Amino acid sequence: MRKILLATHGEFAAGILDSVRIIIGDEEKVRALCAYVNPEENFSEQVKESIEGIEERDELVVLTDMLGGSVNNEFMRYLNRPGFYLVTGLNLPLLIALLTSPEADTVRLIQESLEEMKNQIVFCNELKAEEENEDF
Amino acid sequence: MRKILLATHGEFAAGILDSVRIIIGDEEKVRALCAYVNPEENFSEQVKESIEGIEERDELVVLTDMLGGSVNNEFMRYLNRPGFYLVTGLNLPLLIALLTSPEADTVRLIQESLEEMKNQIVFCNELKAEEENEDF
Numbered sequence: 001m002r003k004i005l006l007a008t009h010g011e012f013a014a015g016i017l018d019s020v021r022i023i024i025g026d027e028e029k030v031r032a033l034c035a036y037v038n039p040e041e042n043f044s045e046q047v048k049e050s051i052e053g054i055e056e057r058d059e060l061v062v063l064t065d066m067l068g069g070s071v072n073n074e075f076m077r078y079l080n081r082p083g084f085y086l087v088t089g090l091n092l093p094l095l096i097a098l099l100t101s102p103e104a105d106t107v108r109l110i111q112e113s114l115e116e117m118k119n120q121i122v123f124c125n126e127l128k129a130e131e132e133n134e135d136f
Numbered sequence: 137m138r139k140i141l142l143a144t145h146g147e148f149a150a151g152i153l154d155s156v157r158i159i160i161g162d163e164e165k166v167r168a169l170c171a172y173v174n175p176e177e178n179f180s181e182q183v184k185e186s187i188e189g190i191e192e193r194d195e196l197v198v199l200t201d202m203l204g205g206s207v208n209n210e211f212m213r214y215l216n217r218p219g220f221y222l223v224t225g226l227n228l229p230l231l232i233a234l235l236t237s238p239e240a241d242t243v244r245l246i247q248e249s250l251e252e253m254k255n256q257i258v259f260c261n262e263l264k265a266e267e268e269n270e271d272f
Contacts (some may be wrong), residue, residue, distance in 0.1 A: 008151075009158040012228070015144075019201055022145040022172055036158055065155055067256045078266050089257025091227035092148070092201040110259050117257070120203045121225025123246050127146040128215050134265020 001058055002106060004098065005050055006090060007033040007075065008065040019092055020099070027099055035071050039118060044074055051078045059083045059106050061098065063090040093120035137194055138242060140234065141186055142226060143169040143211065144201040155228055156235070163235060171207050180210055182238065187214045195219045195242050199226040221246060229256035 004027075006013035014030035020027055033050065036042045054060045060083060064072040067088045075086050085106055087094070097113035140163075142149035149168035156163055169186065171179045189198045196219060200208040203224045211222050221242055223230070233249035 008155055008228075010154035011147070011151040012155040013151070015147040015149070015154075018146035019144055019148040023202075023205070046224070064157075066232070067229070067258060067260075069159070069228075069241075072260070076260060076264070079261055086260035087258070088260055089227050089229055091204075091225050091257070092144075093203070093225055094257070096202070108259075114257070114259060117225070121227070121230070121250065121253070121257075122203060122223070123250060124203075124208070124212060124222035124224055125215055125243075128212070 002029065003058065003060050004030045004095075005033060005060060005062045006030065006064075006095075007035065007047070007062055007071050008090065009035055009069065009071055010037060012065055012090070016090065016092060016095065022093060022094075024096065024099065030099070043071075047074045047078075049077075051081055051084060054081065054083050057083075059085065061085045061087065061106065061110065063095065063098075064088045067116050087114070091117065091121065093117045139194065139203065140166045140170060141196060141198045141230075142166065142200075142231075143171065143173055143183070143198055143207050144226065145205065145207055146173060146203055148226070152226065152228060152231065154185050156231060159228075160232065160235065166235070179207075183210045183214075187211075187217055187220060190217065190219050193219075195221065197221045197223065197242065198244065199231065199234075200224045201226050223250070227253065227257065229253040 008134045011034050013034050017032045021122050094117040097116045103109040147170050149170050153168045198211050208224045230253040233252045239245040
């Protein structure tokens with residue numbers, strides 16, 4: 001089974017999961033891990049537990065907020081772990097593509113979702129200008 | 137003055153603003169608008185007010201969650217308004233670039249931030265494989 005974990009500095013992960021719930025409904029296979037919110041929680045320990053929780057035949061796709069950030073760095077240490085996939089730069093077009101694609105192969109799913117996302121992070125003023133030029 | 141408004145389905149906007157606060161500190165010029173959270177609030181009305189609040193010499197950059205989504209569509213109606221810039225596909229690398237660049241021209245700032253972001257939304261397993269290949 002493929003599970004998805006969203007991991008970010010602060011409440012970003014929980015917030016984007018709220019958007020997903022509104023747009024496509026509850027997604028049981030997606031969890032949010034909000035780092036540095038509760039001082040009693042040890043983030044490194046939570047990351048370790050999430051990686052060690054990957055059982056045989058399971059896959060875990062982790063989406064973090066930012067390359068070079070401490071949240072992503074913590075997961076980078078486990079990249080050799082089988083069944084673990086790490087993507088950084090979490091955004092809604094990417095997440096929706098990951099959740100709605102029928103692709104069974106996880107590496108292909110991630111690659112295709114990243115491709116699909118590219119046309120959906122745009123400067124809308126330029127998009128509109130292009131459309132208007134096409135009208136002539 | 138240039139202001140930034142984050143607008144999303146649900147709590148995503150407030151959540152990513154929480155990440156920004158942890159990473160670079162409080163940003164007074166950035167506000168979050170979380171649509172469809174409080175049924176007593178009229179989202180179209182809130183969008184209209186935010187646009188009408190743009191005073192002369194002010195600029196408003198709005199970052200929304202998703203192209204084609206109802207939040208972004210609501211703002212698309214105002215694209216001809218002077219001083220209003222709309223970007224969709226909100227993510228942390230883009231937002232941090234927008235907030236930390238010294239670029240004074242807003243169109244160039246947005247274009248450059250989108251370029252900078254591209255190398256920061258990545259599949260880390262592939263990144264690591266590329267780095268290891270470079271070692272040989």
